Amino acid sequence: MPPAASTIAPHTDAVFYFIYTVSLFFFTLIVLLMAYFVFRYRRRVEGERGPGRTTHHTALELTWTAVPLVLVVLMFYSGFRGFMNLMNPPAGALDIRVLGQKWLWSFTYPNGHVDTELHVPVDTPVRLTLESNDVIHSFFIPAFRIKRDAVPGRYNRIWFQATRPGEYLALCAEYCGTQHSDMLARVVVHEPGLYEKWLAEAADPFRTRSLAEVGQLLVAKRCGGCHSVDGSANIGPTFKGIYEHSVTLADGSTVVADDNYIRESILEPRAKIVRGYEPVMPTFKGQLKDREITAIIEYIKALSDEATKPRSDEGTEQ
Ligand SMILES: [Cu+2]
Numbered sequence: 001m002p003p004a005a006s007t008i009a010p011h012t013d014a015v016f017y018f019i020y021t022v023s024l025f026f027f028t029l030i031v032l033l034m035a036y037f038v039f040r041y042r043r044r045v046e047g048e049r050g051p052g053r054t055t056h057h058t059a060l061e062l063t064w065t066a067v068p069l070v071l072v073v074l075m076f077y078s079g080f081r082g083f084m085n086l087m088n089p090p091a092g093a094l095d096i097r098v099l100g101q102k103w104l105w106s107f108t109y110p111n112g113h114v115d116t117e118l119h120v121p122v123d124t125p126v127r128l129t130l131e132s133n134d135v136i137h138s139f140f141i142p143a144f145r146i147k148r149d150a151v152p153g154r155y156n157r158i159w160f161q162a163t164r165p166g167e168y169l170a171l172c173a174e175y176c177g178t179q180h181s182d183m184l185a186r187v188v189v190h191e192p193g194l195y196e197k198w199l200a201e202a203a204d205p206f207r208t209r210s211l212a213e214v215g216q217l218l219v220a221k222r223c224g225g226c227h228s229v230d231g232s233a234n235i236g237p238t239f240k241g242i243y244e245h246s247v248t249l250a251d252g253s254t255v256v257a258d259d260n261y262i263r264e265s266i267l268e269p270r271a272k273i274v275r276g277y278e279p280v281m282p283t284f285k286g287q288l289k290d291r292e293i294t295a296i297i298e299y300i301k302a303l304s305d306e307a308t309k310p311r312s313d314e315g316t317e318q
Helices: 009-040 058-087 194-203 211-223 259-267 290-317
Strands: 094-101 104-108 118-121 125-132 137-141 146-150 156-161 166-172 185-190 246-248 254-256
Touching: 009 058, 058 156, 094 118, 094 137, 094 146, 104 118, 104 185, 118 194, 125 137, 125 146, 146 156, 185 194, 211 290, 259 290
Parallel strands: 094 125, 118 185
Antiparallel strands: 094 104, 125 156, 137 146, 137 166, 166 185, 246 254
16 A cells, blocks of 8 residues: 555545455355365265255345345445545535646646645645546545546536655546556645745746756756656657757758747647647646746756757857
């Protein structure tokens, strides 16, 4: 079992282990009895007939009806109680929106800040409202023992209260498409007081940083899963050295990766597809503010300045 880090986790584990132990007990009992009966009542001589007289045994039948009945009613009762608890967040919970889309999770905080990491304060009920932009995703935090589908066209809710500060993992448990399993998100449970501090800083990274530095942060968080900054190809092309260099598109034409092209790639990823890559990039329309897009462009530009510098040094040596 992963670490149990929410108020519901001990209950969920208890129900799980109860069902597990009961199943294990009956599995063993049935297999052993079966093996014993096969041996005990085997045909010993050719043409031997069984006794064939027994019709029923009331005490035995009552026992094997009553015992499982009590057990399954207990399972239903404790499972249903946990389910009702999970479906009904306490009043005054912190509200965070969760959006699933191919292939990442994003979280919208009460102040409007959007992030790909889920940050929450410890010992505080948090209510998640799940939605999806495209297909069904399934939001799962093993350490909190919560899982709920994000379905296009409707809102689903779930809640939890984290009991231990630390870092955990959220995943997508909808394994029917190619890359749901890549939809990992960091979950950070903060010590008392530090969540507010994190949120204020995350919501306004421009206060203390240059444009390119903000761009670097944004790229690491929002694009890093698909784009590298070191020249290696990933799901998408690298950002290193592309600025104001020409790009070959799927239809064979070429464009120069200038500010407008990069901006368009972020807002309308399907408008121009780079040759050799699948058109799987999600749009960031409505998710990145203009200022953030400018910051990303500044960062991509800075990466290209770095990339061309060694080349011009070589040039002077020759
Ligand atoms: Cu998914």
